[in-house]
Amino acid sequence: MLHLFEATSPQDTAESDAICSGLQLVNFWQDVRVDWHKHRVYIPQEDLRRHGVTEDDLAACRLTPAWRELMAFQVERTRALLHFGAPLARRLPGRIGLELRLVVQGGLRVLERIEASGYDVFMNRPELGAKDWAIMLWRSIK
Secondary structure (H helix, E strand, C coil), X not given: CHHHHCCCCHHHHHHHHHHHHXXXXXXXXXXXXXXXXXXXXXXXXXXXXXXXXXXXXXXXXXXXXXXXXXXXXXXXXXXXXXXHHHHHHHHCCHHHHHHHHHHHHHHHHHHHHXXXXXXXXXXXXXXXXXXXXXXXXXXXXX
């Protein structure tokens, strides 16, 4: 897609990669419980160990201080990727630029929802509603 808009510099590619990676991570974090039931764990094992969270904790949906610290770490790392990639959306013209800004804002908004839930993605899968879309649109056009 970047080639269609002549956005092929190393910076464009790096920012695009950051957006794509960030969005995939957002999906992982909002679907921890869903993925667990499909026998999938996308949280890096190293991060689980570092924060003292076990797969038994995931299975039991334990909302511990260690879990909250782990998810805060994941959310912040993911937010940094989306922020790094965001300038690309400002450089792309017209509709494609607006759409990409909305996509980035959508990812950021889901991260905000995860934080607002106290990182309880076990019982509160973050979803975006009409109010969120209004906020995302506002942030995308300002």
